[in-house]
Amino acid sequence: MIVCSCNVLTDHDVRSAAKTQTSAKSARAVYGCLGCSAQCGRCARTIRKILKDALSQTCGESCSCGRCRA
Ligand code: FES
Numbered sequence: 001m002i003v004c005s006c007n008v009l010t011d012h013d014v015r016s017a018a019k020t021q022t023s024a025k026s027a028r029a030v031y032g033c034l035g036c037s038a039q040c041g042r043c044a045r046t047i048r049k050i051l052k053d054a055l056s057q058t059c060g061e062s063c064s065c066g067r068c069r070a
Contacts, residue, residue, distance in 0.1 A: 018030070
């Protein structure tokens, strides 16, 4: 499903960035990891939610990556 119509990013793109890019700590960083930047910003809340959900599934109790607790 497309979650960012300006940059044509899908929920899969965001989850993939969250799981493979250690610098994907915020919505802004996710845009950067995917080679784009925020345009209208309407998708930022959705991207933050997908990022948080993806990290909560990836990281465990003893995780020290610094992204999942941000
Ligand atoms: S919908 Fe993502 S920046 Fe506009």
